[in-house]
Amino acid sequence: SAVISQKPSRDICQRGTSLTIQCQVDSQVTMMFWYRQQPGQSLTLIATANQGSEATYESGFVIDKFPISRPNLTFSTLTVSNMSPEDSSIYLCSVKKGAYGGEQFFGPGTRLTVL
Amino acid sequence: SQKIEQNSEALNIQEGKTATLTCNYTNYSPAYLQWYRQDPGRGPVFLLLIRENEKEKRKERLKVTFDTTLKQSLFHITASQPADSATYLCALDLNTNAGKSTFGDGTTLTVKP
Numbered sequence: 001s002a003v004i005s006q007k008p009s010r011d012i013c014q015r016g017t018s019l020t021i022q023c024q025v026d027s028q029v030t031m032m033f034w035y036r037q038q039p040g041q042s043l044t045l046i047a048t049a050n051q052g053s054e055a056t057y058e059s060g061f062v063i064d065k066f067p068i069s070r071p072n073l074t075f076s077t078l079t080v081s082n083m084s085p086e087d088s089s090i091y092l093c094s095v096k097k098g099a100y101g102g103e104q105f106f107g108p109g110t111r112l113t114v115l
Numbered sequence: 116s117q118k119i120e121q122n123s124e125a126l127n128i129q130e131g132k133t134a135t136l137t138c139n140y141t142n143y144s145p146a147y148l149q150w151y152r153q154d155p156g157r158g159p160v161f162l163l164l165i166r167e168n169e170k171e172k173r174k175e176r177l178k179v180t181f182d183t184t185l186k187q188s189l190f191h192i193t194a195s196q197p198a199d200s201a202t203y204l205c206a207l208d209l210n211t212n213a214g215k216s217t218f219g220d221g222t223t224l225t226v227k228p
Contacts, residue, residue: 004158031214042204042220043159092158096214103149104206104216106158 002027002095004107012113013083020079021110023093028073031096033104034066038089046091049076083114117142119219121205127225128195136190136222138205145207148181148188149216153202162203163190195226 003026013019023032032049047055047068055068070076080087093107122137138148146167151159165172165181165188172179178191192199202223206216 033215043218045215045217048215094158098214102147102208102214103161103164104151104159105161109156109158111156 002105006107010111018081025074029095033094034078035092121219121222125223134192138188147208149206151204
């Protein structure tokens, strides 16, 4: 298994500002992902965080809005830039230990409210 | 287009009964299918994974079946307890999808005492 922590756990932000969310894993992992989950909805994959290279974004998500860093195999950050109320959501970091499909371990999430 | 559908948004059952949750998919050929549990305000927790060449998997009171012909997985919780109340998500992994999982919308299970 993997133990994942996220900071902050929640935040309330003003429109037009940016927030950086940190994800720390207790062991080296191959794959790290960032998801968004809006109230009452399922998980939507934002991007795959690649160690040492640019993240791979899903359709509808762009680097300018959601820049991601992954400097090593245990840490990643997601920034939500130029926020609007539509960005209010729970942001979740997840990891897979193997290089291919399989079980994922999720962080506790960051609950973001944009006013 | 590709789609994952989980049966009814909510399922209510009596304690002690078996809960059966359904995950149907179209236009996928998943290599793996997984089930997760999510409690309010928390991240999903992995429960079971079943591979495309497996028909059934069990873990304690949980059982998952996988029918690639019907494109369906069933998730059973036997002898259900109020503590089993949560949202259950199915997720598909494709061989060609670089390790990414696609999640269904989830089914919220309530077990009444």
